[in-house]
Amino acid sequence: METFVFLFSLSALGVLYCMNAIPALQAPYVILVIGIAVLILVFIFYLLVTRGNPPKDALFFVFAEFSFTCVIDLTSALEYDGIISGFMEFYRKTGEPYLGTAYAIMMCYWDGIAHFIMYLIMIGKIMDRKGYRTLGLFWAGSLCANMSVFITGIVAGRYGAEIRPAFWLNFLFLLMPAWAAVTLFTRPKDRPLIGGYNAQHAQSMKLIWRPMDLMLMLLLLGAMAFTVLRGLVALDSPLAACSFYAKHYEPYLRDPVGYPRVMMLHMFFYGLPLLTAFVYGLLKPGCTWMPDWTVFYSGAMIQCQWAHIGGYLHPHTKAPYRIPNGVFWPVLAANLVYAVTPLLVALRVRSNPYFFLRVAPFPGQTGLPNSEEKDTKYKNK
Secondary structure (H helix, E strand, O other): OHHHHHHHHOOHHHHHHHHHHOHHHOOHHHHHHHHHHHHHHHHHHHHHHOOOOOOOOOHHHHHHHHHHHHHHHHHHHHHHOOOOOOOOHHHHHHOOHHHHOHHHHHHHHHHHHHHHHHHHHHHHHHHOOOOOHHHHHHHHHHHHHHHHHHHHHHHHOHHHHHOOHHHHHHHHHHHHHHHHHHHHHHOOOOOOOEEOHHHHHHHOOOHHHOHHHHHHHHHHHHHHHHHHHHHHHHOOOOOHHHHHHHHHOOHHHHOOOOHHHHHHHHHHHHHHHHHHHHHHHHHOOOOOOHHHHHHHHHHHHHHHHHHHHHHHHOOOOOHHHOOOHHHHHHHHHHHHHHHHHHHHHHHHHHHOHHHHOEEOOOOOOOOOOOOHHHHEEOOOO
16 A cells, blocks of 8 residues: 555646646645645545555544655755756745745655655555554654744744745644644553563662663753753843854854744753653653653654754855854754754663563562563553
């Protein structure tokens, strides 16, 4: 089925080509109507195709629908970069002109490649009746962050006065991952919830004897400090340190397109509390929420930092807002470390989860040390 979805998604190129070639289809409200009609038709198409073997998971239709739009986003990015032509010229004028900004181009690359691959994998797992909860949470975090920054940046940035009817289609891509995230968070976990001897042993160890956790906590504290600094810059703080950093290290934070500023505010108000919670989770045993939330947030962070780093490197960003040559590598390294820190925490939590389980020895326990199969009690799906 994933191969079929991939091939059908390519038909989006035909829709774009026809709209680009027929002037009557390029009026702002016509674009909105066609966009809604195409989404409805794609949904009906998959509904009919799968009626003989209907998927057990309603998210199949979300992933299949969004696979179609991934091709549109990738086409948009490639055309704005001059790699292809003849598909999206009309959309630049009467659709969404802000898609030509550096941040939006990088965002479209992420959606057209990374999200597309995730959709195909998750569709395959749904049809094979396999679980995909972890990948689903990573995707939900990525797309929620993607669209919340994108929509807010349009309204608050330079393009706030150029909103066209097609803008309202973006809310579908914000509401659907939010609903999917709630659905995935409430599903039974596919990981152990209660631990015995091994969990008790892991949770008795002080932080000093857990060098990996100590290193991750230091990285999280550094990420928190970085988040505060850039958040204050986005808030136009008069502190000398904020002005110095914005002027000499990341002038991109003050790009009038608005996306960098909005992203920093998202990280400041939503990301900072989560980073703080992760530090707590590495200190306090038994935080069973850590596996899910670290995956969700790592998806959000990777996507945001991809668009941010790519944005200030992209030639569409004006020279005054690019990283000065003398500090290019330190700033790039800081942003890369900042991006992978939540991912490293998520990998650590899921690779060795004993510290994050509830300890509840059960009668008749015969497990031996380091014996996960006999020493861990699993919750039924």
